[in-house]
Structure formats: C-alpha cells, structure tokens
Amino acid sequence: MQKVLGKWIQRYFSNEEALLLTAILLAAGVVIFYLGGALVPVFASLILAFMMQGGVNRLERAGLGRMFAVTLVFLGFVGFLTAFLLIVMPIAWQQSVNLFNELPRMVIEVQNLLLLLPEKYPDMVSETQIRQLFGLAAAEVSQFGQWLVSFSLSSVTGVMTLLIYLVLVPILVFFFLKDSDSLVRVWTARLPEKREMLEQVWREMDAQIANYIRGKAIEILIVGAATYVAFAILGINYAALLALLVGLSVLIPYIGAALVTVPVALIAFFQWGGSSEFMYLMIAYGVIQALDGNVLVPLLFSEAVNLHPVSIIVAVLVFGSLWGFWGVFFAIPLATLVKAIMTAWPHGDLEAGSTSA
Secondary structure (H helix, E strand, C coil), rough: CCHHHHHHHHHCCCCHHHHHHHHHHHHHHHHHHHCCCCCCHHHHHHHHHHHHHHHHHHHCCCCCCCCCCCCCCHHHHHHHHHHHHHHHHHHHHHHHHHHHHHHHHHHHHHHHHHHCCHHHHCCCEEEEHHHHHHHHHHHHHHHHHHHHHHHHCCCHHHHHHHHHHHHHHHHHHHHHHHHHHHHHHHHHHCCCCCCCCHHHHHHHHHHHHHHHHHHHHHHHHHHHHHHHHHHHHCCCCCCHHHHHHHHCEEEEEEEHHHHHHHHHHHHHHHHHCCCCHHHHHHHHHHHHHHHHHHHHHHHHHCCCCCCCCHHHHHHHHHHHHHEEEEEECCCCHHHHHHHHHHHHCEEEEEEHHHCCC
C-alpha cells in the first residue's frame, strides 16, 4: 500500500507547479472558508468587474482611452443598478406581498378541489386523509408566516448591510476596472517565473468563465424581459414577480426551468382555471423556454462551456449545498475550473517512476 501511494504521489505531485497550484487552491479555500462572509462585497465586485471588462476592452479597441472607456461602462452599470432597484424591485416586492396575502384563498380552493376526490375515488382516498393533509400544510404555512415576521423584525441590520454594500460595491468595481492591469501585475510578480501550468489554467478559465458570466447575465435579462412582456400581454397576475423568477431560473441549468414552472402554472390555474387563457399562457411560457434552450443558449454559450449535462447537474448540487445561491451561480465556472486543472495537471510517467524507484 505504501509503495502504491508513493508511486501515485510521485506521478501527480513531483512537479513543482503542481505543488504550487495545490498550495494556491488550499490558501484560496481557507480564505473563503474563514473570511468569505466578510469579503462578500470584494468577491461581488470582482465578479461584476470581470463581467464588464469585455465592454471596456471593446471600447478601447474602438479608439477610446482607457479612463473614458471605464467611465462609460461604469456609468452604464450604475444606471442599470439604479433602474433595477427603483423600478423592478419595488414592483416585485409589492406583488410578493399581494401573493402572500392571497395564499389562504388559494389553499382553500385547492382543498375544495381535492375534497372532490373522495367522491370520485372513495376506495383510493378518504375525506379524512385530505383534511389531515391540509392540516399539516396549514401548520407549515403558519410556521413560514412566523418566520417571515421574525425575519422582517430582524432585517434592520440586513438593510443597513445592504445599504453599505450598495455604496461599497460600485466603488470597488470602479477601481477594479480602472486598475485591473496593475493589480494583475502585482499578484503575478509574486509567482515563480516557471508557471506554464498556471498560465494554461488561467487562459482556459479567463476565456470560458468570462464568456459564461457575461452570457448568463445577458440570458437572465433577455429571458426575464421576454417573459414579462408575454405575461403582461396575456394579463396574468404577478407578471413582474413571475418574470423575475423565470429570469433567475436560468442560473440553475435543467433544474431551474422545471422548478419555476410550478408557480407559473399554479398562479395561472388559480386565475383562469382550465380555460383557454391558461392554455395560451402555458404555450407562451413553453415557447420562451424552448427558444431559450435551443436558440439563445447555443448563441451565448457556443463553446464557452464544454461539460456533460451530468457534470453540470452534479456541480449544481455539490456547490449549491456548500455555498447556497453563490454556489449555484458559480457551479458551472467551478466545474470548468476543476476540468481545466485536471487537463493541465502534469501526469508523470508511471513506468518511469517505478523504474527510477
């Protein structure tokens, strides 16, 4: 066993760059584990700056100066953030409150529909079972309401933190954009001169993650806007809230679309029942999902992510369980990082290693 383990270590960790990359990954893991909460605005600013760097580069290639290009892109970002916070979020919040107030009526309607089952299928289900089921559901809804009240009462600190982030993050984004080259030079100057493997990993990650993050942001905007227009034309309640959910659902490949279909279908059913309006809305929703999966995604991510669907789903489950929302958002980039490291990692000759041993 010791001999086999020694051969394995010699094969995969005899290279100096492999040891250096291992040390960098371990150090990054320790920083994220112990300081991740405190460094959230820094990480968010790096992500946003990374997304906008492509726009700065395009403006520079068009002949604009670096500072002017950074200023234009940054002003566009601030304008979009302001519009989102002052227009989209208040509407979505108001519709969320209205939906929560309407939940008791929806629950009663569902109960009345299910109580018809014992009449049609008395051998399979009884009225007592239906009432017990709704008793449990009512208890869960009551607990959720209590949690919501406690959350609102304890959200003052959260609101203050959010206000601080709204000031701090744009400032960090501006300086990351303006001084990106000098910051990269400062960090790379501390690395060894021989770093072919690190550069290979960085090149692959820089191309694929940049394309993925920018493409995902564009996909969220297009899908959310198209959904809102379609839902508003068809007249469904809570159109802005549902459009926001549908837009954000693209963050979770395969799983997100399936999950968000449930609230869309339920709200449409409670509003129209099984009428033609319900069918029209579900057809429109299906068309949007089909265009997203078959037209928009191939255009935005043609070669940005080359991962098997099973790998993507596993990455979403693993990183989502570790880091929640951010783990889900970065599941595909993190899976791409793992793949890039595995591709670039030196594979020593096992036979040569055994001969020298």
